[in-house]
Amino acid sequence: MTYTEQIEQYVAAYPETAQARLPETCGVTTLPAFPNVIVHVWTEEFCELEDANGADIARFRLVG
Amino acid sequence: MSLVKLTHRKLVAQTAAGATIPQALDALWACVDPNVTTYEDGSTRSFSGAGATGWTWTRVQVLGVTEALYCTPPGGSLAQRVIIAGRATAPTPSPVMIAPEVFTASGFLIGHALEAGTFTTWNAASPFTSGRWSGYTRLGNAVTGLATPLRLTIIESQETIVFQMLVGSATAMWAGGGAYVDPETTSAAACETDGRRYGLWTVGNTANTGMMSTGLTGYIFIHTATQGPYTHTYLWRPGIATLETVARNWVVNAGATPSQYTNAAGEYADVPLWVTGSSTGWAGRVRELNLTRSMLSDQKIVDGATMRGYALAPSTSTAGDTLLAKY
Numbered sequence: 001m002t003y004t005e006q007i008e009q010y011v012a013a014y015p016e017t018a019q020a021r022l023p024e025t026c027g028v029t030t031l032p033a034f035p036n037v038i039v040h041v042w043t044e045e046f047c048e049l050e051d052a053n054g055a056d057i058a059r060f061r062l063v064g
Numbered sequence: 065m066s067l068v069k070l071t072h073r074k075l076v077a078q079t080a081a082g083a084t085i086p087q088a089l090d091a092l093w094a095c096v097d098p099n100v101t102t103y104e105d106g107s108t109r110s111f112s113g114a115g116a117t118g119w120t121w122t123r124v125q126v127l128g129v130t131e132a133l134y135c136t137p138p139g140g141s142l143a144q145r146v147i148i149a150g151r152a153t154a155p156t157p158s159p160v161m162i163a164p165e166v167f168t169a170s171g172f173l174i175g176h177a178l179e180a181g182t183f184t185t186w187n188a189a190s191p192f193t194s195g196r197w198s199g200y201t202r203l204g205n206a207v208t209g210l211a212t213p214l215r216l217t218i219i220e221s222q223e224t225i226v227f228q229m230l231v232g233s234a235t236a237m238w239a240g241g242g243a244y245v246d247p248e249t250t251s252a253a254a255c256e257t258d259g260r261r262y263g264l265w266t267v268g269n270t271a272n273t274g275m276m277s278t279g280l281t282g283y284i285f286i287h288t289a290t291q292g293p294y295t296h297t298y299l300w301r302p303g304i305a306t307l308e309t310v311a312r313n314w315v316v317n318a319g320a321t322p323s324q325y326t327n328a329a330g331e332y333a334d335v336p337l338w339v340t341g342s343s344t345g346w347a348g349r350v351r352e353l354n355l356t357r358s359m360l361s362d363q364k365i366v367d368g369a370t371m372r373g374y375a376l377a378p379s380t381s382t383a384g385d386t387l388l389a390k391y
Contacts (some may be wrong), residue, residue: 001289006163009290011164046160046189046199047155058167059160059189061199063298063307064343 003062008033009024010060026062042061067246067259070221070352072389073103073117074364074374075301077217077230084266085150085170088207089123089130092148092216092227094123096133105364105371109220113136115159117220124149124186131155137223137242141258142221143195145177146225146241150207159187160199162307165292170208173200174227176264178256178300181374198264198307201296203239204229205269219374219389223260224351226376226389236269236345236361236378238284240264245299245339247348254344256302261347263299263307273321273377273384276312276355282378284387285312285339299341308343312350319385325357332356332365332372334388353391358383 019038079090108114114139124132132149160370179195211232221228245261272282272285281294287309288294297310336354365372377386
């Protein structure tokens with residue numbers, strides 16, 4: 001699976017996701033299947049999904 | 065040239081006092097406590113020196129409740145660690161999971177670190193402060209719903225561990241971590257600086273007597289990308305903080321009959337497994353977890369007076385695909 005597919009799989013599992021923080025190394029800056037989710041790029045090695053209040057919902061590491 | 069052969073030693077299995085994750089982790093702690101100085105066969109558990117197989121485990125408790133165990137191998141140059149953790153409810157911050165896994169309340173989580181620094185807490189973004197941290201994959205479903213008794217043990221080798229769950233009267237499941245692949249080369253692009261490939265694996269959330277076949281869960285050394293609780297296998301890509309997924313190559317057949325894997329002298333087949341990474345290609349040989357004739361779970365193989373190894377077989381009642389954790 002591509003990085004985008006891995007991320008979107010998580011967003012689908014957590015519909016309360018409002019924003020996603022993604023590693024800059026993964027190169028993903030948009031989530032085509034979820035245009036309402038705001039994407040932030042950060043220097044961490046993992047992804048973090050947050051709700052509308054900025055609380056973390058899930059953290060995960062991409063593989064590939 | 066091959067790496068040094070790993071020798072596996074099994075600790076005495078312990079039964080969880082109840083169906084909660086702290087009780088299950090405490091049972092595992094009773095199994096691996098550094099005060100345990102002998103293995104189930106009576107051999108000495110050494111924590112240092114040539115050939116030592118004893119990993120040094122540490123229990124992590126929060127307000128008296130066990131949430132994790134982590135372990136340090138007896139040797140090696142890349143400061144690897146393995147964490148086995150679990151909690152009845154999601155902690156804050158959320159633990160980093162390995163795609164596609166999600167945190168599961170009361171499930172066993174397992175993760176791997178390389179170039180580890182000082183331990184902080186199991187659910188930190190980097191539990192060992194620095195170095196490479198895999199995040200967690202999972203073995204089994206929530207312990208609150210598993211058949212009883214739940215017996216837990218660890219098989220230790222010089223550079224790997226295998227975590228074994230014996231669930232109820234019927235099934236066994238495993239996850240493992242460490243330097244479990246020998247790339248059979250010292251070429252820098254194909255291995256870590258110590259000539260090894262590190263990572264972790266899990267059969268998932270069920271047992272399957274045909275585990276050498278391929279499917280979603282209950283299989284071994286393959287990878288399911290689409291579902292969290294299923295079979296997963298990962299390796300660190302050499303020298304970088306990225307995991308790749310891994311799958312077994314089909315040089316052996318699943319569902320072999322006992323006669324197919326037993327010779328005329330009554331000796332069992334001893335077939336290495338080979339794996340390939342999704343990004344870097346051919347990865348190498350799974351170290352001393354070899355395919356052998358079908359057996360029952362928790363059996364050990366003795367040739368006369370010589371111990372040969374422990375069976376990783378999925379069922380206590382139906383002989384199935386079996387790996388031999390070589391002694």
